[in-house]
Amino acid sequence: MILAKTGNEALAYAMKQINPDVVAAYPITPSTEIVQIFAQYVSDGKVDSEFVAVESEHSAMSACIGSAASGCRTMTATASQGLALMHEMLFIAGGLRLPIVVPIASRSLSSPLNIHGDHSDSLASRDSGWMQFFCESVQEGYDTLIQCVKIAERASLPAICAVDGFILSHCMERIETFDDEPVREFLGPYKPSWNLLDYKKPILVGPATMQDYYFEFKRSQIEGMNQALPIIEAVQEEFKQKFGRGYGIIEEYGTEDAEAVVLLMGSACGTMREAVDAMRNQGKKVGMVKLRVFRPLPHKLLKETLAKFKTVAVMDRADAVNSYGGPLFTETTSVLYDLPQRPKVLSYVYGLGGKEFSLADAATVLEQAHAGKKEDLVTYVGVR
Amino acid sequence: MARLKDLCKNPELFSSGHRACAGCGEALAVRQILLAAPQPVVGIMPTGCTEIFSSIYPHSAWQIPMIHTAFETAASTASGVVAAYNFHKRMGNIKDDVKFIAFAGDGGTYDIGFQAISGAFERRHKFLYVCTDNEGYMNTGIQRSSATPYGAHTTTSPAGEVIPGKTMPRKDLMEIIIAHNPAYAGQTTIALWNDLVTKVGKALAADGPSFLNVLVPCPLGWQHPGNLTIEMSKLAADTCFWPIYEWENGKYKINYEPKEKKPVEEFMKPQGRFSHLFKGDKGKAIIAEAQRQIDAQWALLHKRQEAFGA
Numbered sequence: 001m002i003l004a005k006t007g008n009e010a011l012a013y014a015m016k017q018i019n020p021d022v023v024a025a026y027p028i029t030p031s032t033e034i035v036q037i038f039a040q041y042v043s044d045g046k047v048d049s050e051f052v053a054v055e056s057e058h059s060a061m062s063a064c065i066g067s068a069a070s071g072c073r074t075m076t077a078t079a080s081q082g083l084a085l086m087h088e089m090l091f092i093a094g095g096l097r098l099p100i101v102v103p104i105a106s107r108s109l110s111s112p113l114n115i116h117g118d119h120s121d122s123l124a125s126r127d128s129g130w131m132q133f134f135c136e137s138v139q140e141g142y143d144t145l146i147q148c149v150k151i152a153e154r155a156s157l158p159a160i161c162a163v164d165g166f167i168l169s170h171c172m173e174r175i176e177t178f179d180d181e182p183v184r185e186f187l188g189p190y191k192p193s194w195n196l197l198d199y200k201k202p203i204l205v206g207p208a209t210m211q212d213y214y215f216e217f218k219r220s221q222i223e224g225m226n227q228a229l230p231i232i233e234a235v236q237e238e239f240k241q242k243f244g245r246g247y248g249i250i251e252e253y254g255t256e257d258a259e260a261v262v263l264l265m266g267s268a269c270g271t272m273r274e275a276v277d278a279m280r281n282q283g284k285k286v287g288m289v290k291l292r293v294f295r296p297l298p299h300k301l302l303k304e305t306l307a308k309f310k311t312v313a314v315m316d317r318a319d320a321v322n323s324y325g326g327p328l329f330t331e332t333t334s335v336l337y338d339l340p341q342r343p344k345v346l347s348y349v350y351g352l353g354g355k356e357f358s359l360a361d362a363a364t365v366l367e368q369a370h371a372g373k374k375e376d377l378v379t380y381v382g383v384r
Numbered sequence: 385m386a387r388l389k390d391l392c393k394n395p396e397l398f399s400s401g402h403r404a405c406a407g408c409g410e411a412l413a414v415r416q417i418l419l420a421a422p423q424p425v426v427g428i429m430p431t432g433c434t435e436i437f438s439s440i441y442p443h444s445a446w447q448i449p450m451i452h453t454a455f456e457t458a459a460s461t462a463s464g465v466v467a468a469y470n471f472h473k474r475m476g477n478i479k480d481d482v483k484f485i486a487f488a489g490d491g492g493t494y495d496i497g498f499q500a501i502s503g504a505f506e507r508r509h510k511f512l513y514v515c516t517d518n519e520g521y522m523n524t525g526i527q528r529s530s531a532t533p534y535g536a537h538t539t540t541s542p543a544g545e546v547i548p549g550k551t552m553p554r555k556d557l558m559e560i561i562i563a564h565n566p567a568y569a570g571q572t573t574i575a576l577w578n579d580l581v582t583k584v585g586k587a588l589a590a591d592g593p594s595f596l597n598v599l600v601p602c603p604l605g606w607q608h609p610g611n612l613t614i615e616m617s618k619l620a621a622d623t624c625f626w627p628i629y630e631w632e633n634g635k636y637k638i639n640y641e642p643k644e645k646k647p648v649e650e651f652m653k654p655q656g657r658f659s660h661l662f663k664g665d666k667g668k669a670i671i672a673e674a675q676r677q678i679d680a681q682w683a684l685l686h687k688r689q690e691a692f693g694a
Contacts, residue, residue: 048471056503058460059457066453070468072472198449199480202448202449204449207440210440
């Protein structure tokens with residue numbers, strides 16, 4: 001069915017179709033609507049879910065962990081300070097290998113307070129053992145959230161599905177939705193390999209470990225993240241077979257003969273596509289590489305993809321405040337380091353706190369990438 | 385009224401061989417509570433002494449399902465577990481009636497986990513929250529909590545040349561919990577085992593969130609010999625330092641009236657954490673103030689029993 005939905009409405013609608021067993025959530029701008037629309041689905045009997053309106057995001061994630069450990073398909077939704085408040089519990093969900101799925105309307109972090117879109121929240125959580133998907137459009141957000149549930153359960157890893165706050169969360173788009181039944185068929189029932197509530201076979205979840213076991217647990221978790229990439233590919237393919245829309249871990253645009261590309265994530269990819277078209281019409285060989293999956297970092301694929309180009313301009317919608325560019329920039333340079341012939345890599349930080357990223361900004365970045373040089377290592381796009 | 389003859393026939397659900405200190409009151413509380421709890425029961429615990437001494441991988445002292453997440457999360461994790469149970473029950477995946485008990489220390493309850501317990505009780509999740517209260521952060525090496533009593537020495541309320549230990553009385557957690565209108569709330573201690581197991585039965589039969597505040601002496605933090613744990617627990621009740629009472633359906637009931645209310649010195653004297661108070665006049669004044677607080681609290685509790693009693 002074709003519907004007009006904002007990002008939040010589409011994500012809440014996907015949640016309705018996923019019909020999770022338990023949702024424990026706390027509202028925060030710009031993801032509040034996901035929670036309130038879902039609460040209405042619960043009150044109207046449209047879903048089977050237990051809804052727990054917790055008193056904070058910390059408790060939201062703790063309750064999600066309790067629920068997921070008790071054999072329930074479990075979701076929440078959050079953003080920004082909410083994800084930051086969950087931070088401690090994100091690591092515990094990751095360490096326990098619980099497939100909790102969280103749609104996020106990405107937003108900046110205080111201070112100063114700002115409610116608008118950037119990637120500071122998810123990227124600050126990058127080391128917590130969660131898969132992270134960044135979506136370009138409302139349609140992609142809807143599709144990806146459904147995929148995430150299947151990927152998370154198959155990989156035994158939690159997943160964040162991020163749409164840019166306001167830019168997508170509050171932007172109405174024409175989207176193609178599926179019927180409930182095919183979505184539920186696609187996901188199938190949740191069959192965890194263990195369940196706290198299996199009281200006839202009591203288990204201890206979340207033990208303490210000493211020097212003799214901690215590292216082994218973490219190594220096994222890392223291996224789980226390694227093994228998630230083929231799972232993501234497989235689920236993307238299954239999704240394409242069933243619903244007809246295909247996605248890649250990395251997607252290229254206008255790169256067939258390109259010498260310079262821009263690497264980026266999220267809604268700015270849409271702007272960049274237009275800028276790429278305009279430049280290519282002028283005969284400049286530029287393109288775009290969209291990274292859809294930030295965790296697990298598809299390092300081999302990223303290296304193979306970027307090795308073909310002379311220049312890669314990396315755009316971060318977050319800054320690590322480390323004086324050396326954003327997270328995607330440092331990870332990209334590290335991925336490319338052992339290539340015998342490395343592309344030139346340029347760093348751009350853009351759009352913090354929802355600062356508009358215009359076509360003109362995109363064109364400037366593409367021009368500099370095309371020229372293969374700029375004065376400063378890190379450029380802050382559009383800062384007054 | 386439970387009988388030891390019957391209780392000792394129940395399966396031990398908290399195994400021996402765990403790593404608690406000799407004379408640990410908390411381990412005794414967990415064991416007594418699980419002896420009295422109807423099965424099946426599922427446990428939730430935050431980070432703390434109990435978690436550390438019961439669950440170091442690859443060992444576990446728990447014969448029941450148990451989950452540990454973080455320090456401030458006993459009640460919030462329990463909320464998720466109970467929500468999951470409600471889902472499974474509604475869907476027919478689970479047929480039996482399962483009970484849920486969260487075991488948390490005073491750090492995880494009075495302080496860092498305080499918001500979570502308030503939220504969970506407001507949402508009416510049906511589980512028993514047990515605070516095994518040893519009056520300090522003993523797991524990290526005896527720091528003060530808001531359950532630490534007036535005058536006690538801890539490593540963060542040290543008795544010094546100028547400041548004589550903790551200068552504030554403890555938080556009245558029972559009253560705060562009662563303000564949440566729980567399905568049941570009781571306060572007791574391990575020496576009064578029959579009172580404890582009776583309260584466990586009531587709390588688990590109640591339809592909603594229930595709470596037990598169980599005083600558990602800590603030989604390490606209180607600085608008394610490990611063989612005096614039960615004696616300290618008994619003295620806490622006999623001095624009315626730790627009133628034994630319950631709140632049920634809006635009514636207060638004092639469950640233990642000492643035949644002779646002993647002076648608080650008798651409770652304090654054997655404990656190293658109060659030893660600085662037994663040197664000089666300044667200490668005497670603090671003990672007198674502690675006694676005044678205890679008498680006032682005991683009188684207030686009687687007034688509450690009269691006003692809101694049976």
